[in-house]
Amino acid sequence: MAKQSALPELKAAGWDSHSVAMANVRFTAMARRLPSILRQAVTLAWQASARDTLAALVLNLCTGVATAFGLLATRGVLQALFDAGPTLERVRAALPSLAMVAAATAARSGLSIAAGWAQARLEPQVLNTAERRLFELTTRVKLAAFDDAGFSDEMERARNRGSLAVQFLVRAAIDLSAGLAGLAATALTLALLHPLLLGALLLASVPAAWAAIRAARLAYLSNHAHTSRRRRLWMLADLMAHRATAAELRAFTMRPFLLREYDQMARAETVTELDVVRRQTVTRLIGSVFSGIATAGVYAVLGALLIEGSLPLASAGTAVLALQAARTALALAVTNVNRVYEEGLYFSDYTGFLERAGQRMPRIPAQRGPLPAPHTISVERVTLHYADTDSPAVTDASLTVHHGQTIALVGENGSGKTSLARLIAGLYHPDHGAVCWDGRSLSGADPDDVWRHVAMVSQEYWHWPFTAERNILLGTDDEPADGRVQAAARRAGAHDMIEGLPDGYQTLLSRNFRGGQDLSGGQWQRLAAARAFYRDAPVLICDEPSAALDARAEHALFAALRAGAPRRITVLITHRLANVRHADHIYVLRDGHITEHGTHDELIAAGGGYAELFALQATGYATGAAPGRPAAPRQANGADMPDAARQE
Template sequence: MAKATVTAASRPSGSSRPSHPSGSSQLPELKASWWESHSVALASVRFSAMARRLPAVLRQAVTIAWQASRRDTVAALAFNLLAGVATAFGLLATRGVLQALFAAGPTLDRVRAAVPSLVVVAAATFVRSGLSIIAGWAQARLEPQVLTTAERRLFELTTQVKLAAFDDAGFSDEMERARNRGSLAVQFLTRGAIDLTAGLAGLAATAVTLALLHPVLLGALLLASVPAAWAAVRAARLAYLSNHARTSRRRRLWMLSDLMANRATAAELRAFTMRPFLLREYDIMAGAETRTELEVVRRQTMTRLVGGVFSGVATFGVYVALGALLVDHRLPLAAAGTAVLALQAARNALALAVTNVNRVYEEGLYFNDYTDFLARAGERMPPVTREATVRAPASIEVRDATLHYAETDAPAVLGANLTVHRGQTIALVGENGSGKTSLARLIAGLYHPDSGTVSWDGTPLSTVDPEDAWQHVAMVSQEYWHWPFTAERNILLGTNDAPRDGTNDAPRDGTNDAPRDGPRDAPRDAPRDGPRDGTNDEPRDEPRENTHDGLVEAAARKAGAHDMIAGLPAGYDTLLSRNFAGGQDLSGGQWQRLAAARAFYRDAPVLICDEPSAALDARAEHALFAALRAGAPDRITVLITHRLANVRHADHIYVLHEGHVVEHGAHLDLLAAGGTYAELFALQATGYTAA
């Protein structure tokens, strides 16, 4: 594939379009993706190396399957092995049928003599089919259980590891491989291992049959199998090597396809007249891809042709050997007929086994990624400690706290000190990268300092179960997520669905009062697919009579989100994701209001607001900060914002620079000091006061 020949730095001055040779792509090289992690190893490994590693890989597959379901694992393996035994019995019984039919005497007598063996053949065929069906049923049951077991174990760890683990690029890459390929590899490995077992069982059954008929036939089977096995392995390797070589080009095609058929890019594509450029790039990539695929087809066909020729020669040699044994009276005619059937069965079993060898080996490598990640994630778990417990803090104290992120030299926070009491609002101010968010997360207990302490009411958070502390924290993050649930569920996330003020008559019992994702006013067994009809379900401006809904609505009103939610097609029951039928999407500012409503509903004693108004318009921003200033008197509020007009009312302001707290005090005191805060405030004020 052609590499980019022109870069931004090498374009001639004043040129509006880069010059490039005809047929050459302008796209740069792509970074290796997670699913290519073992491509080089798989491209270079030999079949013999795969075969040597098979026992260890099969043992891994059986182990995870055993954890998922012992009964289905035993059934899938045992019934496949028994099916192989039934195959051997059927072939041996076939010899009895042929002996009776080829014996001297009247035809009717020969047929009668063959009946007992025919019954055995029919019974063996019936049993083998039944065993294979039961084995397939057990395998079909086992696969989803294996996948669920693997994914659940993965998510148990990813939701529990220290937050700092996600700042490590290596950990994130390993997690992506384990999540996107490793979990599926467990399922594919189980399937391949069972199919390989079935193929090997069938091959062993036919081999035993031929050995019992005559030892020479066993050697003939091995010789006859070599060309077919070679052709199958060779064709599979050609396909894999081709896929590996074409990976980068296919990723470019996927990227170009997404750019040309995506709602998010449609406007810019047209406004900047990018259609000719994108189509030209697509033609270059697609043309090269088509030519490569045709070449692979040609080479695979030639491989199969060569394999077929040698397989035919080998099969002819087997029949010559059979004829020689017959002529020499060393093999009865009935045994020869049975041998022919056994050779055909062996060919099918061999094809099944060979097909799954490469699959089992490849999936075994990705399964190792999964197990390695589980081991590393286990090392990054927060310490299990019950030394102390915490309640809603009356004061939070940070003393000489220092925090480093993985793979960074400079500390995010260095020697920070601050104290905040219940009912106070503190503001963290500074330029980008000064450590504001990091310090706020130390206060919330999401990170533990490398040195120094963060204490709630004198209790170091390092001695407390993290989840005990997080129960008392609400956060409006600048990196809030668009949760694909209803508007109401977005506000309720992470909180108990039961009313908090105890005015409902009875607690939820899991029947009529189960947590709801569906419509609020309709009966629980009457789903509503259509929009509100403007009668009973039209948006309401007054708080709802239900106490629970009143709390949700009160939080939405406080965040300035109620009117926006009421205007949605189904109000608070609107699904906020276009991945669902009838789902809606919100603007950035609307999502930010919803995130603020979630924090207000949680009503936690520690509230962290990290750029809570970055996407809000002026009116919404004013309403939000008015609600924050009128906050509960028993709350500690930590405010981070670049809009310094919103921090004037904070009880104490901390100014950070490169992780250090360089200034702190009240708004007027900091202005009078004429330091960094005064400079930043004056710069922003100039934009509003200058003529």
């Protein structure tokens, strides 16, 4: 019995989300949906580039016409060559038709190249149009949408597979049109040669089409059957050859375990692939036998027509060439029917996401004038639920903060601090209650008008792959020539660190680029703080701004925050309570509720949850304090705490 893999069942990949539907669909179902899918593909391609879409379609049609013309001209050549008389005279008689064959062949080749050129021009434009339309929505949709797991999954499918499906669908649709044009050209040629030959072509196409569809279906089903195992192999390969895992792989002696898992998967994959090869070979053999029988039947019809004198020998030779061309065109058409249908399923993911994302866009109010910087922010009994959660993140919370004040939001993990801060910043809108700037509810304001007044130092900052200078300038079109960038970096304690990089402020901060550098967590956090200082917005949200900083850098950062506090409204979130002692007002949250509020001294005197948390932290700095025992009152007030803890 084979050993069970240690890897659990994998979640369905976005690029494979329709594999079950594709595995069960019948060709007749594909054919019914094809007109609708093709119409959508052509519509999108037309929007991307009407000129190139029209050129690709018309040129493919003209290629089919040239094919038909060349086949009919070939009949003229054969008629002249098979006619009675001296060889030289027959060759001379065939020259005009031969010239037409050469012209048709050249025209067909030129038209095919031109059609390929138009298609090659069209595909990147289609992809750009599709992705731009997607990103216009993902960058504008309400932030709350990203908390909905269903919306996030739809977005990943649309982004990772749906956008590419648009490009692949257009390509397959144009290839299908080329195959159908070629098939129509040969069918027309045979109908002109003898109507019975057209019927013979249709009958002969059945086994060829069946064999092509069967082979494609078998390949798809086999690929779908071991997709999960392939993904496991990719995961294991990434774990064994990645810089981020190299240290732990060695420290925890993971090498034997990972190699065993890899060998187990690889052996099973090899057995599966060998079985697939065997089944495909059998299918191709059966298809070849049926195709051979069908071809023999066609030639039997040709022979009967020749014997009866109903079909001249030249027309019979032309029919043979037409049948060969028809087989090539049929294979192209059948292959792309499958591709069009499959890509159409993923294209529906894309269009469906665009529709649902459009329903989650923020409401832009009627013309009410620009939103000025707030002098007073009031939170009035707000409640906020996240998608797919039972309990609210914030419940019936109220507070007020004025220009020049600093408020601190304090509480244990999951108490609702970040959620409340994002409500204040207008990143979320409450389910109940209102957040007002100078009496104007943010729910009725243009989000961009709100956010241009906000700067944020988040605990979940992104490592933007730009230069150090551009990281500080994010969100602005400023020309960094007035020294403001360096000034902001100095206030955040990042200037010396940036100057120490190989190219200073022009150093690329991503190892994905040649010469790029990476930073430590604390260095990235200083850069995030510098970005907020440069923005110099009237509302500053600091959510754990010093979590990755050393004591000296933390001290400098909070000193800079206090120095700039009179010019703005500051909302501070931190678990290091010594840093909130200077806040004008402190709000303590628990399970989304504001349970206490007041100044530091008032909350210490009240002896509630804030005093308990502060005393616990102060105990760690108190000399001789017993583990687990709260510090004495004078220590709780910070009198004996070192500078790094008091942040004086």
